[in-house]
Amino acid sequence: MDGGRMIMAGIINENSSIEAVGPHIITFLVEDRPGVFAKVTGLIRRRNFNIEKITVGPTHIEKVTRMTFLIKADEATLEQVVKQLNKMVEVLRITELKPKDCVIRELALIKISTSDQQERNEAMQFSNIFRGNILDVSPTSLTVEITGDSEKIDAFLELTKRFGIIEVARTGITALSRGSDPRPRGVDMMKLLDYE
Amino acid sequence: MNGSKALAESLLREGVKDLFGITGGAIMNLMHQLFEFEEIRVITARHEQCAAHMAEGYAVASGEVGVCFATSGPGATNLVTGIADAFLDSRPIVAITGQVPTSLVGNDAFQEADIIGATMPMTKANFQFHRVKDIPLLTKMAFKIAKTGRPGPVLLDFPKNIQIGEEHVEFPTDIEISGYNPTLKGHPRQIKRISKVLKQAERPIMIAGGGTISAMANNEVLELAEMLGLPVINTLMGKGIIPETHPLSLGMAGMHGHMCANSVINQADLIFAVGMRWSDRITGKLEYFAQEATIVHVDIDSAEIGKNVGVHYPIVGDAKIVLRQIIEELKKLDVTQPMSWMQKVKQLKERCQCNIPLTDIQPIKPQQVMRLLREHIDSKTILTTGVGRNQMWAAHYLRVYGPRKFVTSGGLGTMGFGFPAAIGAKVAKPDHWVVDVDGDGSFLMTQQELATSVIEDIPVTVIILNDQALGMVRQWQNLFFEERYAVTDLGPKGFEKRVPDFAKLAEAFGANGILVERVSEIGPAIKEAKESDVTTVIDVQIDRSENIYPHMPSGAKLEEIIPCPPWMEAG
Numbered sequence: 001m002d003g004g005r006m007i008m009a010g011i012i013n014e015n016s017s018i019e020a021v022g023p024h025i026i027t028f029l030v031e032d033r034p035g036v037f038a039k040v041t042g043l044i045r046r047r048n049f050n051i052e053k054i055t056v057g058p059t060h061i062e063k064v065t066r067m068t069f070l071i072k073a074d075e076a077t078l079e080q081v082v083k084q085l086n087k088m089v090e091v092l093r094i095t096e097l098k099p100k101d102c103v104i105r106e107l108a109l110i111k112i113s114t115s116d117q118q119e120r121n122e123a124m125q126f127s128n129i130f131r132g133n134i135l136d137v138s139p140t141s142l143t144v145e146i147t148g149d150s151e152k153i154d155a156f157l158e159l160t161k162r163f164g165i166i167e168v169a170r171t172g173i174t175a176l177s178r179g180s181d182p183r184p185r186g187v188d189m190m191k192l193l194d195y196e
Numbered sequence: 197m198n199g200s201k202a203l204a205e206s207l208l209r210e211g212v213k214d215l216f217g218i219t220g221g222a223i224m225n226l227m228h229q230l231f232e233f234e235e236i237r238v239i240t241a242r243h244e245q246c247a248a249h250m251a252e253g254y255a256v257a258s259g260e261v262g263v264c265f266a267t268s269g270p271g272a273t274n275l276v277t278g279i280a281d282a283f284l285d286s287r288p289i290v291a292i293t294g295q296v297p298t299s300l301v302g303n304d305a306f307q308e309a310d311i312i313g314a315t316m317p318m319t320k321a322n323f324q325f326h327r328v329k330d331i332p333l334l335t336k337m338a339f340k341i342a343k344t345g346r347p348g349p350v351l352l353d354f355p356k357n358i359q360i361g362e363e364h365v366e367f368p369t370d371i372e373i374s375g376y377n378p379t380l381k382g383h384p385r386q387i388k389r390i391s392k393v394l395k396q397a398e399r400p401i402m403i404a405g406g407g408t409i410s411a412m413a414n415n416e417v418l419e420l421a422e423m424l425g426l427p428v429i430n431t432l433m434g435k436g437i438i439p440e441t442h443p444l445s446l447g448m449a450g451m452h453g454h455m456c457a458n459s460v461i462n463q464a465d466l467i468f469a470v471g472m473r474w475s476d477r478i479t480g481k482l483e484y485f486a487q488e489a490t491i492v493h494v495d496i497d498s499a500e501i502g503k504n505v506g507v508h509y510p511i512v513g514d515a516k517i518v519l520r521q522i523i524e525e526l527k528k529l530d531v532t533q534p535m536s537w538m539q540k541v542k543q544l545k546e547r548c549q550c551n552i553p554l555t556d557i558q559p560i561k562p563q564q565v566m567r568l569l570r571e572h573i574d575s576k577t578i579l580t581t582g583v584g585r586n587q588m589w590a591a592h593y594l595r596v597y598g599p600r601k602f603v604t605s606g607g608l609g610t611m612g613f614g615f616p617a618a619i620g621a622k623v624a625k626p627d628h629w630v631v632d633v634d635g636d637g638s639f640l641m642t643q644q645e646l647a648t649s650v651i652e653d654i655p656v657t658v659i660i661l662n663d664q665a666l667g668m669v670r671q672w673q674n675l676f677f678e679e680r681y682a683v684t685d686l687g688p689k690g691f692e693k694r695v696p697d698f699a700k701l702a703e704a705f706g707a708n709g710i711l712v713e714r715v716s717e718i719g720p721a722i723k724e725a726k727e728s729d730v731t732t733v734i735d736v737q738i739d740r741s742e743n744i745y746p747h748m749p750s751g752a753k754l755e756e757i758i759p760c761p762p763w764m765e766a767g
Contacts, residue, residue, distance in 0.1 A: 030375075031374075031375065035312065035316075038313070038316065039316050042316050042317055043317070046317045076502070079502065080499065080503060083498050083499035084499050086498075086499075087320075087497070087499060088375070089320075089321045089337075089341060089373060089375050089376045090375055091375050092374055092375045190374040191372070191374065192374055193333060193337070193371065193373065193374070194330075194333075195323075195326075195327070195330040195333055195334055196326040196327055196330060
């Protein structure tokens with residue numbers, strides 16, 4: 001912080017001379033209470049931040065939920081997102097994950113149109129190469145589950161689009177840092193207050 | 197114990213003595229219960245927005261949490277403006293709203309409004325009670341969150357079935373909230389660094405914001421300023437942090453700020469900003485704001501650091517604690533005062549003084565009113581303001597003698613704030629003289645609280661600078677809109693009649709009303725109001741064409757700035 005002045009968020013909003021960069025992954029642990037998700041997304045909307053992808057799910061700690069956001073933003077905006085979220089009483093820990101220091105996964109269900117035996121075989125071969133699972137098959141369609149980083153899913157969609165894609169459902173990304181650190185320090189030791 | 201009693205008991209344990217609000221179907225059970233609590237006074241406002249402003253005025257004047265309440269639906273939504281106002285100006289209030297029974301929530305029941313959803317973006321936290329036994333804990337959390345860290349509003353939504361539901365409850369004494377842990381003490385290494393740059397600066401200044409007042413850092417600001425010979429500039433919200441008669445006090449910065457304050461900011465090599473948030477009213481265009489200066493920023497809210505203005509030396513912590521740390525660190529260093537800079541600042545300050553003549557000018561100039569009012573202000577005076585030119589004239593020409601003596605709506609700029617805030621301040625400090633400097637437009641938005649002030653015996657003084665216009669907008673039309681006065685006239689065509697006649701309006705409520713049209717009448721009217729034991733409204737007919745000075749044409753050199761209106765003498 002001793003170096004030059006930090007980028008000014010105010011200026012960026014006014015004449016957007018600095019290009020939006022990113023995406024950034026932020027992951028945070030929140031108390032599992034009614035309305036928390038609405039508060040988080042409301043905060044992001046109010047400050048004009050833009051979320052690309054979201055996943056939400058319980059953790060091994062009782063009443064603690066993990067949310068993972070993929071946000072396209074410059075550094076200054078990202079800093080504001082993190083600080084504003086951190087101010088929420090229900091937010092327990094918040095971290096930005098750098099792609100090189102974490103594992104990232106996304107799951108997609110893809111329903112592919114297959115008009116004949118040959119197309120079906122071909123689609124199944126692609127699925128095998130991508131380590132996908134066939135979840136459902138009908139005379140005219142095939143539903144494949146692909147797990148991996150977002151680029152892998154994009155590549156599979158690109159490859160199979162000539163068959164005709166009927167529907168896609170993607171979960172958004174979830175991520176954890178590599179190695180044993182940083183642990184969600186103290187969150188498992190926190191005594192959360194008991195109220196509904 | 198039923199839910200209403202649990203809440204009443206919780207309020208008592210938080211030391212609440214006064215509540216402001218209006219009852220209704222969905223909150224009457226709580227009121228029914230409070231009726232037997234003699235320690236708590238319930239003051240009926242005439243509009244819920246005003247109840248929230250009263251709680252704000254109470255909070256600023258007392259340093260305690262102000263509490264307001266309303267019924268569900270329209271009662272709750274009427275509170276919203278006050279809650280938003282408290283949020284932007286970081287005032288600690290707790291708002292309690294009635295709610296339809298939980299079985300009807302979400303059914304669009306009669307007088308149902310989703311107040312939790314509505315106030316999410318403008319409260320520090322909000323909670324709806326779902327179990328009677330949660331009431332003591334959530335109330336304790338609400339008060340703790342409202343008054344600690346960066347203060348702000350917290351809302352408690354109270355469904356009717358929970359108000360009457362019976363359950364065993366326990367009252368917690370001290371609580372820790374896992375996700376809420378404000379940083380109070382400054383990082384020691386950063387304290388060392390900052391002390392060093394403060395010592396080395398050749399042209400340092402301090403800008404003190406509302407955070408210094410929330411933290412009651414007045415002694416620390418003064419001690420540090422005198423130690424370093426540091427000129428102190430305040431934001432609107434920081435007014436009164438050091439006595440404004442002090443030689444190092446330079447007044448208010450910003451769009452309508454004092455000339456010497458603004459020019460000193462642009463000459464400084466070090467800006468030491470404490471408890472302020474670089475609002476756009478302070479900085480103007482960011483590209484031109486103090487580009488050469490090294491910026492040190494102390495704030496209790498880390499999200500304010502780097503939000504608007506880039507900072508070289510940020511430090512998160514409570515203003516009082518951090519300044520004390522810096523003072524102790526500086527004592528170890530050999531500090532000298534920047535004499536030539538101080539001399540320059542002193543000369544500039546002298547040049548900025550305007551002499552307000554008390555000659556019989558017709559119509560009255562608003563500055564003349566301010567000069568005469570100034571003579572009556574002492575350490576037991578609290579000022580509140582409306583929003584607009586009245587607010588800026590008050591901020592410019594009036595002097596207050598300490599923190600928590602100037603109560604104004606800075607962030608949200610809520611017209612109508614001044615009068616209910618004055619009532620709240622008077623409830624908190626009954627031995628003080630509370631004066632609302634207001635505009636005709638602002639006052640008319642909340643004038644119905646005359647009933648509250650008369651019936652509840654809360655006497656305050658209202659001075660209306662009456663230009664029969666939305667004057668601030670009119671000034672902009674005058675300067676930047678080719679004098680097209682679109683929808684800013686509040687008086688009738690030709691102005692032959694007074695609409696309303698504020699003196700008569702006051703009398704209709706049982707208050708005292710005085711019409712002032714000559715300069716010679718101002719002083720006696722103020723004296724009468726100060727001595728009166730009933731609320732007094734002084735309607736001063738002012739020159740509607742008078743604009744705010746200093747006038748600072750954009751890009752003007754220092755010598756080109758006009759510090760005083762032409763009818764005054766400078767120096």
